[in-house]
Amino acid sequence: MTEKLISQQDKPKYGTIEAAKRKNDWGLRNNNENFEKLTYQHVYYDIPTINLCGLKFKKKRILTDVSGIMTPGLNAIMGPTGSGKTTLMDILAARKDKSYIRGQVLVNGDPQPYYFKCITGYVVQDDCLETTLSVRENIFFSANLRLPFSMSLRVKRERVQDSIDKLGLTNVADQLVGNEFYRSISGGERKRTNIAMELVIAPSILFLDEPTTGLDAYTAVQLMHQLKDLSNEGKIIITAIHQPRYAIYNLFDSITLLSRGRTVYHGTAKQALTYLSSKGYDCPDRENPADFFLDVIAQDELRGRNEEIIGDSLPDLFVGSDAKLELDARLNRMVEQHKRDEGKIHKRKYSAYASNVIWQIVVVGHRTLKNMIRTPLEFILQIIISVVFSTIIGGVFWQLDLTSNGLQNRIGGIFLVTMNQVFANLSAIDAFMKGKALFMHENASGYYRVSAYFISKLLLDLLPKRIIPIACGGSILYFMMGFQVVWYKYCIFLLCLFTTTISASGFPFVYGALVNDFAVANLLTALTFVMMMIFGGLLVNISTLPIWLQWIQYLSIFRLSISTLSINELLGLNFSQVTLNNSCGFNSSIPPGIVLPPTPGRCYLEQQGIAFGEPFDVWRGIVGLAGFGIILLTLTYLILLCSKKEK
């Protein structure tokens, strides 16, 4: 059966990554293009540093003329903290903004293809996992999106199991990952899960940033042994590592030593000590070479700061060394070879994603749904709060009568309902902010398109969390307050509440997607809502505002919502008035206690400057609110789209 599936998939299909991967079988072996070498030559990385006013005034050089060759095996990038290890690895992994990079990075002699990030693995220093899923589910999520759509689920599951076995995660495979409040698997297991999520796509190149950080010594060695086994399968494994212990150092095939963004040594791990010895730095017996390197580099950096001591620094020594000359010669030969081959190579075009957008929506939506079901508190609370709030308001405004007091209470009730609908959306800030780090990582690694993430989040997270509470609370309120029992008015009431919520949730979405600070997004959202409330028509009569300022009402969700709900409820009602039995004497010609002719609800609308003459007037607010919602959601999508994949 497996053979049959594999042979079906072997049919060439031009134009996708699948085609690129098809030359290998879809069993549990390599599936990506075979990369024999990753080379980088004369790489400089300068970033603009920003002054307090936000003006770019100076460039900061992070990497200076670094060159090297990474081949299948375990390649370590070492150096003191801040020496540029992560920066170099990010450049090699095509995760840095290209406009700041000078120099050449080639894969098998070709520039990194644009889908490079999608067919290589990158394990970031901080774990990126969905905490509500199990270890297996997290790995399967990666497999489901990053392996070709045409691969059967059974084969994908086999590959997931293979990754679990390889990384020793069998015992915790079905345990939830957990978070800081609900601990489930250990830090080492989290790290290995992250690696398994990359491993499952069998990348030819695997990048790991400080893979042993936070692990105990034994687990760290175990993990590095597993990576060594993988490298023996022909993969290029590149790891930035700070201070590995001796047992780990011994596993490295090649090392790159960096000091303040410059190369101190690049070559085989075996020759590193000989090289430094030739420059006058002998490693004492029984000393861990990794510790020795860091000590030597630290001393060299200190020496460099002391201007009185003159002499070549370690990076300067490397520039004039035989090792560097040999490296340059090899790199030049490769570039020449590439130039000769360039015309002969048939350049293929692949899609940047392994699966189509519909499948991405299904898979991401499935995860979102699981997430919601496993953390139901927010959803349940929203329903409970909506029901309790509606019951309280409904009790206070119980069965409103058709007097002037009933009119006042109706308007008060409408205002409260609108305010609740709008301010309840403060909780929506979290929607795109909470999982931002995970989204950025997955987006950069080619899991899915932004549109797939956005649509699935919208359909399965945001809409249910808002529609169901509205339907429950709105219905309770409508009938408890004694609003007109006319079915279409009831439907317009609910539709208005729904569009009010969607448009009001747009602001926290935009702010949540735009800024990374919850407090700032919260403040901006609250401020926007309060400003809109001022121009809602109830606190200040819009018709009393200067003409040039009256347009502002159309930017107020409150105004749009209150107008619609008022037209919907007040038209068709007449409110009786009784003259007041007090001494204010506003209308002293009419004795107190006299019943005046009923006032139609439209008089109130006229007084408030709310247009109601045309049938469309009741829909104007709903269309306006829906338009608001669409514009803000589109803006949120564009912000997510512009979230840089590169750092």
Ligand SMILES: Nc1ncnc2c1ncn2[C@@H]1O[C@H](COP(=O)(O)OP(=O)(O)OP(=O)(O)O)[C@@H](O)[C@H]1O
């Ligand atoms: N976006 C940035 N803006 C300003 N400085 C930066 C930026 N990115 C990196 N740097 C600086 O570049 C230098 C190298 O950073 P990098 O993260 O590559 O070092 P590292 O060797 O990986 O350090 P560590 O071992 O602590 O992770 C550091 O001095 C850092 O402060």
